[in-house]
Amino acid sequence: MSAELTFKDFETSQEVRWCPGCGDYAILKSVQRTLAEVGAKPESTVFISGIGCSSRFPYYMNAYGFHTIHGRAPAVATGLKLANPGLDVWVVTGDGDGLSIGGNHMLHTLRRNVGLKVLLFNNEIYGLTKGQYSPTSRPGTRSPTTPLGSTDTPLSAGLFALGAGARFIARAVDTDKTRLEPVLKAVHAYNGTAFVELFQNCIVYNDQIFGSFTDKTKTVDGQLHVQHGAPLVFGEGGSKGLRFVQQRMQLEVVDTENHADEILQHDETSPVLAQLLLGMQTPEFPMALGVIHRRSEQSFEDKFYANHPTGLTRTARVQDVINSRNTWRVE
Amino acid sequence: MSAELTFKDFETSQEVRWCPGCGDYAILKSVQRTLAEVGAKPESTVFISGIGCSSRFPYYMNAYGFHTIHGRAPAVATGLKLANPGLDVWVVTGDGDGLSIGGNHMLHTLRRNVGLKVLLFNNEIYGLTKGQYSPTSRPGTRSPTTPLGSTDTPLSAGLFALGAGARFIARAVDTDKTRLEPVLKAVHAYNGTAFVELFQNCIVYNDQIFGSFTDKTKTVDGQLHVQHGAPLVFGEGGSKGLRFVQQRMQLEVVDTENHADEILQHDETSPVLAQLLLGMQTPEFPMALGVIHRRSEQSFEDKFYANHPTGLTRTARVQDVINSRNTWRVE
Amino acid sequence: MGERESIVLRIAGDSGDGVQLMGSQFVASSAYAGSDFTTFQDFPAEIRAPLGSTFGVSAYQVNLGAGPITTSGDDPQVLVAFNPAALKVSRPLLAEGALIIINTNSFTRRNLAKAGFEKDPRETGELDGYRVLEVEISQRTLEAVADLDLTKTSAGRCKNFWALGLLLWMFDRELTPIEGYIAGKFKKNKLLVKANLAALRAGNAYAETAELSAPPQRVELQAADFAPGQYRGATGSEVLALGLAAAGELADRRLLFCSYPITPASSLLHHLVRLSQLGVGIFQAEDEIAAACAAIGASYGGAIGVTSSSGPGIALKTEAIGLAVSAEIPLVVINSQRGGPATGLPTKTEQSDLYQAVFGRNADTPVPVLAPASPSDCFEVAIEAVRVALRHMTPVIILTDGYLTNAAEPWALPDMGDYAPIECNQPPLLTAGADGESIAFQRDPVSFGRPWVVPGTPELMHRLGGLETNIETGHLSNNAENHQHMSQMRADKVASVAKFLAPQKVALGPDQGELGVVGWGSTYGPIYQAVRRLRDTGYPVSHVHIRQLNPFPENLESLLAGFDRLLIPEMNMGQLSTLIRARFGFEVVPLNNVTGQPFRVADLVDAIRAQLPQSSSEPDTPTPREASL
Amino acid sequence: MGERESIVLRIAGDSGDGVQLMGSQFVASSAYAGSDFTTFQDFPAEIRAPLGSTFGVSAYQVNLGAGPITTSGDDPQVLVAFNPAALKVSRPLLAEGALIIINTNSFTRRNLAKAGFEKDPRETGELDGYRVLEVEISQRTLEAVADLDLTKTSAGRCKNFWALGLLLWMFDRELTPIEGYIAGKFKKNKLLVKANLAALRAGNAYAETAELSAPPQRVELQAADFAPGQYRGATGSEVLALGLAAAGELADRRLLFCSYPITPASSLLHHLVRLSQLGVGIFQAEDEIAAACAAIGASYGGAIGVTSSSGPGIALKTEAIGLAVSAEIPLVVINSQRGGPATGLPTKTEQSDLYQAVFGRNADTPVPVLAPASPSDCFEVAIEAVRVALRHMTPVIILTDGYLTNAAEPWALPDMGDYAPIECNQPPLLTAGADGESIAFQRDPVSFGRPWVVPGTPELMHRLGGLETNIETGHLSNNAENHQHMSQMRADKVASVAKFLAPQKVALGPDQGELGVVGWGSTYGPIYQAVRRLRDTGYPVSHVHIRQLNPFPENLESLLAGFDRLLIPEMNMGQLSTLIRARFGFEVVPLNNVTGQPFRVADLVDAIRAQLPQSSSEPDTPTPREASL
Numbered sequence A, B: 001m002s003a004e005l006t007f008k009d010f011e012t013s014q015e016v017r018w019c020p021g022c023g024d025y026a027i028l029k030s031v032q033r034t035l036a037e038v039g040a041k042p043e044s045t046v047f048i049s050g051i052g053c054s055s056r057f058p059y060y061m062n063a064y065g066f067h068t069i070h071g072r073a074p075a076v077a078t079g080l081k082l083a084n085p086g087l088d089v090w091v092v093t094g095d096g097d098g099l100s101i102g103g104n105h106m107l108h109t110l111r112r113n114v115g116l117k118v119l120l121f122n123n124e125i126y127g128l129t130k131g132q133y134s135p136t137s138r139p140g141t142r143s144p145t146t147p148l149g150s151t152d153t154p155l156s157a158g159l160f161a162l163g164a165g166a167r168f169i170a171r172a173v174d175t176d177k178t179r180l181e182p183v184l185k186a187v188h189a190y191n192g193t194a195f196v197e198l199f200q201n202c203i204v205y206n207d208q209i210f211g212s213f214t215d216k217t218k219t220v221d222g223q224l225h226v227q228h229g230a231p232l233v234f235g236e237g238g239s240k241g242l243r244f245v246q247q248r249m250q251l252e253v254v255d256t257e258n259h260a261d262e263i264l265q266h267d268e269t270s271p272v273l274a275q276l277l278l279g280m281q282t283p284e285f286p287m288a289l290g291v292i293h294r295r296s297e298q299s300f301e302d303k304f305y306a307n308h309p310t311g312l313t314r315t316a317r318v319q320d321v322i323n324s325r326n327t328w329r330v331e
Numbered sequence C, D: 001m002g003e004r005e006s007i008v009l010r011i012a013g014d015s016g017d018g019v020q021l022m023g024s025q026f027v028a029s030s031a032y033a034g035s036d037f038t039t040f041q042d043f044p045a046e047i048r049a050p051l052g053s054t055f056g057v058s059a060y061q062v063n064l065g066a067g068p069i070t071t072s073g074d075d076p077q078v079l080v081a082f083n084p085a086a087l088k089v090s091r092p093l094l095a096e097g098a099l100i101i102i103n104t105n106s107f108t109r110r111n112l113a114k115a116g117f118e119k120d121p122r123e124t125g126e127l128d129g130y131r132v133l134e135v136e137i138s139q140r141t142l143e144a145v146a147d148l149d150l151t152k153t154s155a156g157r158c159k160n161f162w163a164l165g166l167l168l169w170m171f172d173r174e175l176t177p178i179e180g181y182i183a184g185k186f187k188k189n190k191l192l193v194k195a196n197l198a199a200l201r202a203g204n205a206y207a208e209t210a211e212l213s214a215p216p217q218r219v220e221l222q223a224a225d226f227a228p229g230q231y232r233g234a235t236g237s238e239v240l241a242l243g244l245a246a247a248g249e250l251a252d253r254r255l256l257f258c259s260y261p262i263t264p265a266s267s268l269l270h271h272l273v274r275l276s277q278l279g280v281g282i283f284q285a286e287d288e289i290a291a292a293c294a295a296i297g298a299s300y301g302g303a304i305g306v307t308s309s310s311g312p313g314i315a316l317k318t319e320a321i322g323l324a325v326s327a328e329i330p331l332v333v334i335n336s337q338r339g340g341p342a343t344g345l346p347t348k349t350e351q352s353d354l355y356q357a358v359f360g361r362n363a364d365t366p367v368p369v370l371a372p373a374s375p376s377d378c379f380e381v382a383i384e385a386v387r388v389a390l391r392h393m394t395p396v397i398i399l400t401d402g403y404l405t406n407a408a409e410p411w412a413l414p415d416m417g418d419y420a421p422i423e424c425n426q427p428p429l430l431t432a433g434a435d436g437e438s439i440a441f442q443r444d445p446v447s448f449g450r451p452w453v454v455p456g457t458p459e460l461m462h463r464l465g466g467l468e469t470n471i472e473t474g475h476l477s478n479n480a481e482n483h484q485h486m487s488q489m490r491a492d493k494v495a496s497v498a499k500f501l502a503p504q505k506v507a508l509g510p511d512q513g514e515l516g517v518v519g520w521g522s523t524y525g526p527i528y529q530a531v532r533r534l535r536d537t538g539y540p541v542s543h544v545h546i547r548q549l550n551p552f553p554e555n556l557e558s559l560l561a562g563f564d565r566l567l568i569p570e571m572n573m574g575q576l577s578t579l580i581r582a583r584f585g586f587e588v589v590p591l592n593n594v595t596g597q598p599f600r601v602a603d604l605v606d607a608i609r610a611q612l613p614q615s616s617s618e619p620d621t622p623t624p625r626e627a628s629l
């Protein structure tokens, strides 16, 4: 495999079985392209998923793949990463898989900073089981279990991750490959838990739920693409920006021209800024996309190996250990 | 039971079986006293716990009590609250019970805002199982499973709750009854999920772990008692205060005299301020105590009943429903 | 075609072809006309597979006729194939000489390729031995609605009603009920009412007029011999939902259904959410553990807590079920079984969670287990389960499965007046000086049910939990003898359930003899048919169907002992066989089918006959097989 | 007191009295002197109960002597009671005429009241029938260390060594090894070394000098007849930990132990964390589900993934175990059983998770199950479990329990040279044009183990999961026949385990006869003793102990068939009885003990004799009982 890889090298023979028009297709392609571009090796790349439409992902990737059980992918992946930290381990999950039944494993994975690349396909619905509302569904979501509209308060995936202590939080839109692929590259390069919320359209059960910022006519005013060190501006030609109102401890949208020096710069290391950006709701605010939060910190497995007295290698013989303590001899 | 109740009315005949000197005793007493003071009725008060030292709490309360299984108290309590929203339902849990195995239920309880009063006894250790480190243990904690010191990054209970969408977050020290009891009263009065982190000393396995702010010599400089609308000051005579440095988006301790007008006022409705306060680490900062965050919002069960077409009452007869659709008659 | 006792029809096409709607309307019309029936919906595993793919085929199968019809039929004698993939998938199932109605418009090169046909099967001889009726269904539908102002897509969507019109003529059914249905269904869009009516009538007319000179001739079905009464068609999960609501009414308690979606259990959730007016509430929890625990909390609070899932989700609930046993809290746990292990075959049916239900908990933790035999039986079982849970203060497991969930049959509507109220154990009055705390632990001497003392009750405050407690006071106890007593009490409690339930009866045949065929759950239909056929041709065989799997009915041992041989067909690797052997020590012959499909009656007939080798009276005829159309 | 074959000693006191340390040092000294022994630690359920309370009593019991000693003994003949509560709790256990050594300094009014004595038992006649030695242990300890500069508390803490000194004199043991131990243990604090040495010697001298004129006289124990070799004392969980590490070495793989603390399973975790140098890693997960899944992930990555818990935690793992079955991933699951249901009796022992191990999963999901019989046997079983997991690519369950976990006995140290390396299934070489993807699914024809292809291996990328897959390609498959084949393959795989394991032997007695007593797990010790006693007095009875519970050994059926009657003692409500009946159809007599305590040998002797009513050769003697001191 000396020749350069293309995305085709990451395709499998399996027929892709998502609904026509599902956002999953676009993400699959972007991942395949990104892996080819960064020169990942299929044999040292592993995709671990739970259960859900999105969790079928591993079948379509020519890499090692494990389609585990509902909600448990981060736990399986943690075990794998401890056994072999040299692998690139990706976790593919959904809003139900990763935040409902699997919320606890996600929480502790993020807290520990296990070196996993977590792609959370958030379509705000349980796709595979035919469209019940999920913990990220908006209030009022009509579904087979909420025929009159849901009333639960949704979870913000980003704020949840921040509260869990995530060091890397990013967001991207399924079909926007020019923005998605750089995020995937950053994920690939990161060595702790890289948590990415992907806004993924479920054309069957929750079509256009992200329309307020993904609709062609809305992207310019509806999306803010953050870049560390760059001003937090959006809109036509960067005409709008964000400033911080200390009195209320809140963000505000202002026009860039008149408030040039008040516009915030993006600082991906600031938890406060992350909280503000992740908490922005459309249409009042744009949706913050890109790498919103990134701090460098030793990964769980690095600590594990560094603190393990022998780096998990066998340096003694069982016989010697058995014989070493408080023994006596009978002749 | 027309006469006024005293804390004795909330005691049971069961011998209390915590280790002598355990912080749990003080909390028990404060809860008993508070319930008596607010005029709670034993018969409409329920304590639901998981498993752990702290989870033995219900046995010692003359009220209804259910000592369930490890980590699941919030889920059992949610079911109870839906069945009978008129009850005062308290959840007693530990850092292991509520944040390790039970993290997911805690997350979703907070997200939904179920009307539960959650007392999380955080002793940063698994007491009942003899002292293993927990998800809130400091790095370096020596325990039976981490004889060389733990390396995991701990979870902040408060930041986790905030990320989960908690509307009420408070903190108190086990033995400081003058501060604890007002917090418990606020908890009693709140109608959504009231989440309280109690710094509870485990004298056997993690003694004095909160010494940096609970030690008698440290309370004045080590504790900041927040009060909505009041300035965020602490230290001898309120000599120190917190200000916000916008550039770094961080808090800073300053002396009150010279920076009087920069000192922040506590705003319990601000998530940003909550994040800042909950994130403060001793000894650089004081430990923020009291009601740190409180926003009023309809509780889960109130929404449940309001949106249930019949408020969960039976308004039709099964026979009529059975006979109502697409039937035919055979003579 | 002459009069027939019954016939099996299968309609297959893409998910978007409206196959399920067409099937259910066809069945409705047949029901009005007095046919017995059992239907089965065969959904694709994918949500919305690519158009034209074989794995995207959705099918609706119905067996209808004089009855008793208890299965959806082995081999379809009529197939409606909306596209090549539908033909590809269904052809191997058909009876010899079956009639295949093909929508020729969909037999394009592209669709043929998608279905994996190298050549058009109509030309390769593959369809020899069948009778094929080629109709331009799509084309004729478009023509029928041509003068309405519809998009081509909308117009095309009417083709299921066109095809239904044709079928209705074939089976000599009235159009009127279907017309009424169309008017209701599309009442928000007059144009669609017109279009679908036009399509329906056009298909009907097409069949009637000279255009249809060859097959299909009319099918004359013998009417079923129904007992007088009110009927409706219903699937197992619909009936189960109503049964739970009925139990709530009989107990005069609210019902809180706590669940997390999973195939095929979700459909129960979807039905129950529409029964609010019966005092039913739904809690969609974050996972199965929370669902089980919330149901326990609900029961603790005095509602009827019900939780439901399929095998993998039930696995997660087992710890919580143990808590309900220990704390003696009533709880109904419904398992809609599916193919396993692990995620397995979520859309396929299986009966392989019997071990899990009876034995699948840590420690000695017995739980009553009931299994409905048919969609109608779901009503009885739901009520019985709640009755047992409240009487004995125990969790009860109901084992249903993917087949029962989706299969529909005519349901003789129950009369609620026939059901006794569901009693629950009331706490005794507190006499002066008595210990209010221990009242919740004063168990009934026969059922071992403890009083259901709910929070909010004055003076009876007490503590429950999962730690072992003193048998009298309910206080924590580490005492050795007490644990022995409590373990025995828990065993006795579950054993006592049998005292209250009906003794085991024979479903068909005498209650002793050469061979007993013993089944449980959704295999009732095929076993019943197979035994009926064999008995009709003189074979000495009986059918025993066990609804009460733990504890077994008190008379089961003596009943089974009356047969020389026992054959136990199950859709698993032999789980009931194990239980029967373990309990009674009988030799049994297991017949295990784990294909994700219900048993075929013909296969059962063969298997049963193989157990009757020297039966005297036997004409050596081949397995009776429906004459083909 | 003359020479005795064996004696049972119990030391009891408050958690802070150093009872466990004292016991283990006493046993060490006895071991050096050539005694066989079995010890059992009886911990209070509370972490640190109030001083002086009965529920805070911590006890250490040891049975020692000529051996084979296989239980920690029924009735202690010597009791050291550090306080009234210790006496209160232990008195009912004692043999008639036992010697009670009392620390009189603790028999204050306050302590007596805390222990629930209304009057001082020394004065009420309660202790008539025992021999009582009253010693001011606390007081004399203080005197012994008086000239050292110690706080009173520190000084008082030396009393366990004072009492140990006394015991060592009674049993005529050397002080030297204990002195060495003290020097090591307190090496960071010279003062404590001095103090404890002083106390030890003072206690010893006290016994030796005239001050002790009455009892205790010296106890002379017959030395045990040990096979030559190296020994050490070890608890089941220590040995199990070393066995797992040994398996890692034999397989030349890292071992990743993923667990969540729970009583009594945690002790395994605590032991393994100290075996890092053997390539063992520990992952303390957030819960049991994560622990099981992480172990699966570890095995997927080529390490030996092991997970461990007790019943309630195992319940949570059952879904994940199903995944390992489906994906054919090796995994070792260790269940340290405890009393149940639910939280139950966490500190008490029980064998009631056998059903759960064999049947406790959704679907047909067979898993091999092994159970060690004694602390030493844990080594063999750990290695065997890993061998099976790797050979068959399957999860394997080990059932140990609270008793085995904490019981210690002399362990004849194994020679690693005696163990064959553990092989795993290597992927075949990839030939040109072959399908690398399907190589992971090419199963061995005998063991049905598939190659262990781990991520990182070039060219063999493939996908695993919990959905049903094609038996040859490993691709997803909904196919009916394939599911039947895969189900059969999974059943055959587990059945094939028996082909590789040793046939069942008889533990004691002939391999056929009037009565076979059949046990499994930690009841080995008491059953063995009971059968031995009865055989010694001429009763025709054999002991069969099953290590391999699923599948049963291939010859088990024929072996058991050789007995006229089978008695099955278990610390549960009859779970092995069910399995034996279900599998072989044999009538069995269950003997069920669910008291949270191991069987008493005397009770077993009675129960076994009751099954031998007409045995010819029977002298009508009472149950042999140890002569009291």
Ligand SMILES: Cc1ncc(C[n+]2csc(CCOP(=O)(O)OP(=O)(O)O)c2C)c(N)n1
Binding pocket: A051, A052, A053, A054, A055, A069, A070, A093, A094, A095, A096, A097, A098, A121, A123, A125, A126, A127, A128, A129, A134, C260, C261, C262, C263, C288, C312, C313, C316, C343
């Ligand atoms: C233990 C268990 N519970 C429930 C299910 C059913 N189930 C499968 S996927 C899913 C939710 C899928 O939603 P999400 O994670 O958002 O993925 P999507 O299909 O939307 O991509 C559920 C409830 C299961 N397979 N296993």
Ligand SMILES: Cc1ncc(C[n+]2csc(CCOP(=O)(O)OP(=O)(O)O)c2C)c(N)n1
Binding pocket: B051, B052, B053, B054, B055, B069, B070, B093, B094, B095, B096, B097, B098, B121, B123, B125, B126, B127, B128, B129, B134, D260, D261, D262, D263, D288, D312, D313, D316, D343
């Ligand atoms: C399913 C299950 N897993 C594990 C345990 C063992 N266990 C009981 S309490 C506990 C942790 C207790 O820690 P925490 O919640 O912090 O309570 P504390 O004892 O410190 O008050 C554990 C691991 C259990 N009882 N059940």
Ligand code: SF4
Binding pocket: A017, A018, A019, A021, A022, A023, A024, A053, A054, A123, A127, A128, A201, A202, A203, A204, A205, C047, C048
């Ligand atoms: S149901 Fe939704 S998420 Fe699932 S494949 Fe279809 S479009 Fe995609």
Ligand code: SF4
Binding pocket: B017, B018, B019, B021, B022, B023, B024, B053, B054, B123, B127, B128, B201, B202, B203, B204, B205, D047, D048
């Ligand atoms: S172990 Fe710690 S938390 Fe538990 S009772 Fe003792 S002091 Fe309290």
Ligand SMILES: [Mg+2]
Binding pocket: A052, A094, A095, A096, A121, A122, A123, A124, A125, A126, A127, A134
């Ligand atoms: Mg989703």
Ligand SMILES: [Mg+2]
Binding pocket: B052, B094, B095, B096, B121, B122, B123, B124, B125, B126, B127, B134
């Ligand atoms: Mg704790």
